[in-house]
């Protein structure tokens with residue numbers, strides 16, 4: 586019996602975000618942790634500015650959520666990325682795989698799906714691993730003191746989409 590031939594073109598090049606399976610969609614996350622940083626929005630322009638203050642659940646040594654499955658119980662306003670957000674992902678970091686594909690920019694060489702190595706996102710200096718502060722102990726009023734410039738500002742805030 587002949588073996589199945591492996592598709593030469595990866596799914597992220599043949600499917601739109603909306604066409605992806607749940608598993609494919611989830612696999613797009615590169616584990617950078619950038620979206621888990623507190624952000625400030627310019628209320629006049631809608632621009633998003635990232636801070637070096639992490640969500641209280643983010644493990645700053647690994648850049649992974651400390652309780653991904655139960656995260657909404659700990660952080661009710663955590664935004665769960667869904668296909669309904671496609672077309673409205675400008676608030677995410679410009680390196681984010683979801684935003685990149687939504688904007689037709691493809692995945693970069695350092696993305697784990699391309700490199701085949703989950704460490705490549707850290708080696709490329711994209712992830713927040715070891716670069717940010719745990720969220721506990723920093724008040725919202727202090728966020729402005731912790732703005733960072735190594736994540737280009739986002740374009741717009743997340744719209745009211747469930």
Ligand code: SF4
Nearest residue numbers: 614615617618620681
């Ligand atoms: S910014 Fe995008 S790729 Fe990075 S952790 Fe968040 S969802 Fe995943």
